Amino acid sequence: MTLLTDTARAKVNLTLRVLGRRMDGYHDLESLVAFADCADMLTLEPGPQLGLTTTGPGAQDCGDMSDNLVVRAARALADRVPGLTLGQFTLDKRLPVAAGIGGGSADAAAALRLLAGANGLENDDPRVVDVARETGADIPVCLASHACTMTGVGENLSMLTLPELPCVMVNPRVGVATKDVFTALGLGKGEFLSGVGDVMLSPGWPADASFxxxxxxxxxxxxxLEPPALKVEPVIGDVLSALRATDGVRLARMSGSGATCFAIYGSGAEARAAAQTIAKENPNWWVHAGVLS
Incomplete structure (x- = not known):
């Protein structure tokens, strides 16, 4: 059968508010999400058996294949769709892991899109969407892979049109566990950071796509999540300082639960120059100059 390919784009939380922690232990969030032009690549050779192999510079960081989100999402979809055609996945892993840019979630979302295509399903098929929601909080937004606002625990999405935002993304190649950051945030069950009035008064986003x-x-x-993440891994502060010291930077912030940080620039040339400077001064860091949209 034909080899199928999909792109698992990095997710960037341009903003992220933690509204509170629910009684079930999950945190309610409000986030503006964009997607980058850096990505993992996932291919599927359809067949009766499910398998996963990894290649690329991050292959050694993917851990146990049986617990990989690609495999978990595929198995969950097979449980819901009788006779689902599965197959052999190959993941070209290029994004850093445990990095706050949804790499594993983007991989799982790409797997669901590939399986949907191989089985004549739509990406918004309720069974595909349910698997995305149940497999990981970031998988629904990565399934759409489109700029949006994300609320709840990640299940409520409202699509937006963003301008292209020249950016630099930097990860110090230090993994940060999301659970450790939320533990450092320290919210108890039923505790809220923002009142209902705060949410109702939160500003809307621009109506057009002007930069x-x-x-x-x-x-x-x-x-x-930036302050608790800095407590968990102080090197995040070094990354933010490096980004904020570059010429032409408009803003710099951490994405997700870290440790990846991003900066927005007025032009692609400024972003590329900043990336070159940071990479030269910090040769062990992962640095990407590109566009968020």
């Missing part, structure tokens, strides 16, 4: 209004709106936001 400056969007950058100003993003800059006015925050990432509530």
């Amino acid at each position: 400056d209004p969007w950058v100003e709106a993003i800059d006015a936001g925050t990432n509530d």
Whole structure:
């Protein structure tokens, strides 16, 4: 059968508010999400048996294949769709892991899109969406792979049109466990960081796709996980300082639960120059210059 290929784009939380922690232990979030032009690549050779092999610079970081999100998502979809054609996946792993940019979630979302295509399903088939929601909080937004606002525990999405945002993304190649960051945040069950009035008064996003209004709106936001992440892994502060010291930077912030940070620039040339400077000064860091949209 024909080899199928999909792109697992990195997710970037341009803003992230933690509204509170529910009684079931999950945290309610409000996030503006964009996607980058750096990605893992996933291929599927359809067949009766499920398998996964990894290649690329991050292959050694993928851990136990039986517990990989690609495999978990595929098995969960097979449980819901009788006679689902599975097959052999090959993951070209290029994004850093445990990095706050949804690499594993993007891989799982790509697997669901590939399986949907191989089996004549739509990406918004309720069974595909249910598997995405149940397999990981970031998988629904990665399944859409489109700029949006994300609320709840990640299941409520509202699509947006963003301008292209020249950016630099930096990861110090230090993994940060999301659970450790939320533990450091320290919210008890039923405890809220933001009141209902705060949420109702939160500013809306620009109505058009003009660059400056969007950058100003993003800059006015925050990432509530940045302070606890700095306690868990102080090197995040070094990354933010390096980004903020570059020429042309408009704003710099951590993505997700870290340790990846991003900065937005006025032009692609400024972003590329900043990336070159940071990579030269920090040769062990993962550095990417590109575009968020």
